[in-house]
Amino acid sequence: MPEVVVTEPGGTARALTAPAGATILDLxxxxxxxxxxxxxxxxxxxxxxxxxxxxxxGRLPTPSAEExxxxxxxxxxxxxxxxxxxVRLTPDLDGLAFTVIGE
Ligand code: FES
Incomplete structure (x- = not known):
């Protein structure tokens, strides 16, 4: 299960473990x-x-035209x-870092 680092809108960073095959939205x-x-x-x-x-x-699959x-x-x-x-969190994305923008 990949571990990812998420920075939330307030700037707090958290390390989270994603269930196998989950998307960022699922997580x-x-x-x-x-x-x-x-x-x-x-x-x-x-x-x-x-x-x-x-x-x-660049390590993520290329986004579709619709995306x-x-x-x-x-x-x-x-x-x-x-x-x-x-974005599906596959094992090869272990360590992925991303920021939630918020509204
Ligand atoms: S939840 Fe991703 S586009 Fe709506």
Missing amino acids: ARREDLALEGTCGGQMACATCHVVIAAEWY RDMLELAARPRRTSRLGCQ
């Missing part, structure tokens, strides 16, 4: 992070927006933004 719900995920992972809201640490961004379109609607998108519902 956020389990750990009560400030990640809304209003549409439940249907790529229709962008409220699951996270910013991946630059050194990790890139939705990210344009996210609050304060950055170069390494992703939708949390589209």
Whole structure:
């Protein structure tokens, strides 16, 4: 099970262990992070927006065209933004760091 480092909107960093195969949104719900995920992972809201640490961004699968379109609607998108519902926490992402932007 991968361990990830999450920085929350207030700046607090937490190390969390993700269940095998969970998405960032799944982990956020389990750990009560400030990640809304209003549409439940249907790529229709962008409220699951996270910013991946630059050194990790290139190690994630490339976002789909639909995800890139939705990210344009996210609050304060950055170069390494992703939708949390589209990033699956596989064992090779052990150590992944990302920031929850919040609303
Ligand atoms: S939960 Fe709505 S786009 Fe990810």
